[in-house]
Amino acid sequence: MSDILLSAYDLTRSFPGRAKFGFGARPLVRALNGVSLDIARGETLAVVGESGCGKSTLARCLVRLTELDSGQITFDAADVGSLKGPALRRYNRRVQMIFQDPYGSLNPRMTVGQILSEALLVHEMVAKAAIPARVAELLSLVRLPANAADRLPHEFSGGQRQRIAIARALSIAPDLLIADEIVSALDVSVQAQILNLLLDLQNRLGLAILFVSHDLRVVRHLAHRVAIMYLGRVVELGPAEQVFDSPRHPYTKALLQAAPDMQPPPPGSRRARRAALTGELPSPLAIPTGCPFHPRCPEARGICTTEPPRISIVPPQHLATCHLLGDTVGA
Amino acid sequence: MMPLLQVRDLAIRIGAAEPVDNVSFDVSPAEMLGIVGESGSGKSLTLRALLKLLPAQAQVRGTALWQGQDLVSLPEAEIRKIRGRQIAMIYQEPMTALDPVLPIGLQITESLKVHLGLRGAAARARAVDLLDRVGIPSAKRRLDNYPHEFSGGMRQRAMIAISLAAEPQLLLADEPTTALDVTIQDQILALLQQLKDELHMSVILVTHDLGIVAGTCDRVAVMYAGRIQESGPVTTVFRSPAHAYTLGLMRSVPDGKHARQALSFIPGSPPDPGAMPPGCRFAPRCGHATAACGEQAPTLRPFGADHLTACLHADTLAPA
Numbered sequence: 001m002s003d004i005l006l007s008a009y010d011l012t013r014s015f016p017g018r019a020k021f022g023f024g025a026r027p028l029v030r031a032l033n034g035v036s037l038d039i040a041r042g043e044t045l046a047v048v049g050e051s052g053c054g055k056s057t058l059a060r061c062l063v064r065l066t067e068l069d070s071g072q073i074t075f076d077a078a079d080v081g082s083l084k085g086p087a088l089r090r091y092n093r094r095v096q097m098i099f100q101d102p103y104g105s106l107n108p109r110m111t112v113g114q115i116l117s118e119a120l121l122v123h124e125m126v127a128k129a130a131i132p133a134r135v136a137e138l139l140s141l142v143r144l145p146a147n148a149a150d151r152l153p154h155e156f157s158g159g160q161r162q163r164i165a166i167a168r169a170l171s172i173a174p175d176l177l178i179a180d181e182i183v184s185a186l187d188v189s190v191q192a193q194i195l196n197l198l199l200d201l202q203n204r205l206g207l208a209i210l211f212v213s214h215d216l217r218v219v220r221h222l223a224h225r226v227a228i229m230y231l232g233r234v235v236e237l238g239p240a241e242q243v244f245d246s247p248r249h250p251y252t253k254a255l256l257q258a259a260p261d262m263q264p265p266p267p268g269s270r271r272a273r274r275a276a277l278t279g280e281l282p283s284p285l286a287i288p289t290g291c292p293f294h295p296r297c298p299e300a301r302g303i304c305t306t307e308p309p310r311i312s313i314v315p316p317q318h319l320a321t322c323h324l325l326g327d328t329v330g331a
Numbered sequence: 332m333m334p335l336l337q338v339r340d341l342a343i344r345i346g347a348a349e350p351v352d353n354v355s356f357d358v359s360p361a362e363m364l365g366i367v368g369e370s371g372s373g374k375s376l377t378l379r380a381l382l383k384l385l386p387a388q389a390q391v392r393g394t395a396l397w398q399g400q401d402l403v404s405l406p407e408a409e410i411r412k413i414r415g416r417q418i419a420m421i422y423q424e425p426m427t428a429l430d431p432v433l434p435i436g437l438q439i440t441e442s443l444k445v446h447l448g449l450r451g452a453a454a455r456a457r458a459v460d461l462l463d464r465v466g467i468p469s470a471k472r473r474l475d476n477y478p479h480e481f482s483g484g485m486r487q488r489a490m491i492a493i494s495l496a497a498e499p500q501l502l503l504a505d506e507p508t509t510a511l512d513v514t515i516q517d518q519i520l521a522l523l524q525q526l527k528d529e530l531h532m533s534v535i536l537v538t539h540d541l542g543i544v545a546g547t548c549d550r551v552a553v554m555y556a557g558r559i560q561e562s563g564p565v566t567t568v569f570r571s572p573a574h575a576y577t578l579g580l581m582r583s584v585p586d587g588k589h590a591r592q593a594l595s596f597i598p599g600s601p602p603d604p605g606a607m608p609p610g611c612r613f614a615p616r617c618g619h620a621t622a623a624c625g626e627q628a629p630t631l632r633p634f635g636a637d638h639l640t641a642c643l644h645a646d647t648l649a650p651a
Contacts, residue, residue: 050512157600187369187539192583192596199591214513217542221585221594240590258517260542262584264565273546275518280482 007038011071033232046223096169100181102161113149159190238318248320341393365548419494425486436474446497484515556612563638573640
């Protein structure tokens with residue numbers, strides 16, 4: 001990876017859980033358990049996983065909505081943890097987050113014009129007189145009508161609100177968008193519009209996008225690279241085609257198999273259907289020893305229950321953490 | 332085969348809005364029918380109307396023939412004999428559908444008592460059987476657990492166990508896996524299919540996910556703006572959709588072959604149920620629409636074997 005914009009190294013973050021019966025020691029929820037990854041300029045990195053895997057905590061840590069316990073985030077060669085004053089403000093401008101719920105993330109009492117100009121004022125991006133013109137430009141960028149500026153968020157549909165949230169994030173010309181499940185609440189026909197918009201904006205503005213999602217169909221469409229997370233760890237990371245077409249980690253394989261396919265099975269074959277994975281997602285309060293996936297893994301062996309797996313590399317850039325792979329695996 | 336349930340011209344009016352209109356479909360014995368549509372299409376309302384579970388101000392017209400009786404006109408006292416016993420329902424959010432202050436076992440035995448008159452040890456033994464059947468490990472011990480001690484997937488299994496208590500012939504499932512993770516969703520769908528085959532039970536599965544329908548259902552009805560636009564066997568509808576809306580919906584889903592290329596999409600958004608467009612309700616968003624589409628509401632017409640469509644331009648839609 002030549003032009004790295006952001007790199008995260010060995011990030012950890014735990015939250016105190018609720019103690020049994022309300023007293024005694026509070027157990028730790030290990031949301032991030034040594035996560036390392038990086039994002040290049042202009043690239044979409046998708047972070048995929050089921051609930052409790054830490055994908056949203058990762059997103060929040062990257063924009064410093066949640067502080068890290070340990071680990072390091074480097075952005076444009078600067079250590080993010082030690083940024084202060086104007087440098088921190090600059091980071092906060094260059095990395096923007098968009099949230100899942102387009103109903104909760106927009107202030108219902110502000111007009112769209114106010115929402116879009118607020119960040120411009122805070123960061124003193126353009127002269128005051130030039131703000132209306134910039135707002136109009138942003139609205140046309142996300143394909144909303146120009147008169148939208150005078151209206152309130154409740155006058156818009158879910159898809160349109162998500163466009164407003166995207167326009168707000170783009171208003172201050174960020175380098176990196178952190179998108180946390182931004183199309184999950186939308187119907188498919190509207191979802192397609194937003195995905196097209198993201199692709200178009202990325203091509204035109206050279207944005208890097210960290211795209212957090214549980215929807216494998218969407219991820220496959222959008223991502224250059226994919227990181228699969230399970231219980232606070234990245235278990236597989238690589239170029240999207242390789243992860244989807246030749247997954248290495250048994251969890252990735254199961255996830256791909258479990259995702260609904262748009263092709264109906266041939267008549268008669270339906271009866272043979274079996275679930276891809278048995279068992280529940282373990283609680284992040286009690287992460288299994290060794291490889292955290294071993295209790296559900298169809299291929300688990302003795303070593304998987306005791307030793308945490310090391311990273312195996314499929315040259316050049318495809319990684320997976322599984323005992324069944326050697327240190328290097330033939331591509 | 333005689334249909335188990337025959338719905339004809341079902342319409343729901345709530346105030347000035349008519350969110351469901353002219354809905355007709357059949358469910359055959361041991362068949363899994365998928366009703367697919369986007370939010371606001373009226374799919375959940377349709378399901379609830381069958382068991383009179385709509386708020387009092389909703390007016391329901393039309394018929395739903397079930398074993399010689401019309402569910403729509405049946406008085407509440409009669410519906411209660413059918414609801415839960417012959418026709419059971421499961422919901423999207425099992426945590427709100429289950430009673431949080433009662434152990435799971437009690438919620439199952441209650442159903443056994445009401446519907447089958449089973450009590451005491453016999454009811455308990457049957458409850459263990461049911462939990463076992465839906466794949467809850469160490470069922471006997473789990474009987475005394477409360478819903479909050481179950482994970483999301485386990486709760487949905489428990490809800491399915493309760494719904495199976497009286498061995499219904501038809502299970503209504505309203506987005507049963509939408510709140511679940513993908514590997515758990517996969518387990519629940521496999522379970523529903525297995526139960527359908529083993530118990531010879533019919534299922535109506537309401538979902539917004541075309542992929543779930545493709546992988547799980549035998550037949551599909553596609554709803555848009557309160558009307559069924561197309562219905563038929565899953566293989567036929569997915570291979571050759573005969574409605575512009577179905578085609579548009581399928582093309583909006585990334586297919587995994589054209590990564591990072593623009594997706595086709597349906598412009599605009601669904602109509603407000605208080606102001607439905609005249610004629611075909613999809614016409615204002617449809618690329619195939621002609622003047623005729625805006626004039627008269629098209630009705631479902633046969634289009635090939637067991638395949639119905641309400642699209643005037645079904646013949647000229649490009650093959651998928």
